[in-house]
Amino acid sequence: MLEITGLSVNYGTIRAVRGISLTVARGELVSLLGANGAGKSSTIKCIAGALKAAGGSIVLEGQDITAANPEQVIRAGLATVPETRDVFPDLTVAENLMLGAYIHRRDQAGNRQNLERLHTLFPRLAERSNQPAGTLSGGEQQMLVIARALMARPRVLLLDEPSLGLAPAIVERIFEMIETLKKSGLTILLVEQNVNQALAVADRAYVMRLGAIVASGTAEEIRSGSDLSAHYLGG
Template sequence: MLDVTDLSVSYGTIRAVRGISFTVGKGELVSLLGANGAGKSSTIKCIAGALKAAGGSIALEGKDITAANPEQVIRAGLATVPETRDVFPDLTVAENLMLGAYIHRRDQAGNRQNLEKLHTLFPRLAERSGQAAGTLSGGEQQMLVIARALMARPSVLLLDEPSLGLAPAIVERIFEMIATLKQSGLTILLVEQNVNQALSVADRAYVMRLGAIVASGTADEIRSGSDLSAHYLGG
């Protein structure tokens, strides 16, 4: 579904991502792991069209999206949940969700059907449908931005640090939802610093350090790797 080949990302003279390559197959959940500053979020932003690639290519279902802008990427079938957890605070939960369906705005019946599915997955959002998004808790806002991305009906979902800043009990709930999305057949690329949580739901994983991929394998292989701590902690 997603093929990243020799991808490089730069900020001026600083090379944040150094020629990495990885794949995400249909229905897979692949985790991109690494400490803060490893280049994970730069990779995600580039795939999402928010940053220009300094080299390499990105293909979604065989279609080159390397130079696509964010709207084109969404229309191609890839939606991103950013680590910043941005909601439109003065709009209601329902209004935030419908903004996610903008590219399908002419298909009102399809949007209603999709919304019903998401209310089943996120019952808390259904309960707070008329509430201003800015008054939600951090965990509820994370649910909202995930659900809003799913309103675009993506074939691939990119999740950037979904556990960031959340209490452990809320993190558990978020990852239960991610596991449910995986079971539904959705293809997911998960960027996460929480190694144990990420590997608990992942089929495969790649470990990044200083802008490069330094390890890859199944979740079990990465979990049992004796050098994971060294790669992850920079030792």
């Protein structure tokens, strides 16, 4: 479904991602783990088309999207929830959601249908449709950016640290929602610092360190790997 081969990302002379390869099969939930600065977000931004690859390739369902811009990537079927959790604060929840449906703006009936489905998944957002997004709690804003990404009707969803900075009860809800999305057949690449919870929902995982992948395997294998904490905490 998503095949990344030898991908590199540089910031000037800083080599943030150093030739990593990873795959996500259809319907799979794959977690990308690693300490702060490991290169996880750089990888996500590059797949999303927000950063240019310095080398390697990104192929989505057989289509080469390595040089695609963000809109082309979304049109190819891949949506991203970046770690910055940006909502348009002065726009209402409903307006924020409709922006996510930009590429389907001529299909209003389809968008209404998708919105109804998302309101079932995120009842809180339904209740707050007409409220400015800037007045939502942190957890609600995270739900909103995920729902907004889903308005693009992606087949693959990239999530960059959706649980970051949220209270444990809200984190629990986010992970439940991720499981629901997986059950619906969505293919997911999940970046997380919350290793235990990420491995609980993931089929497989990769561990990054200093721009490279240092471990990969099933969630079970990664969980039982004695070197995980060393890789993880070692930065």
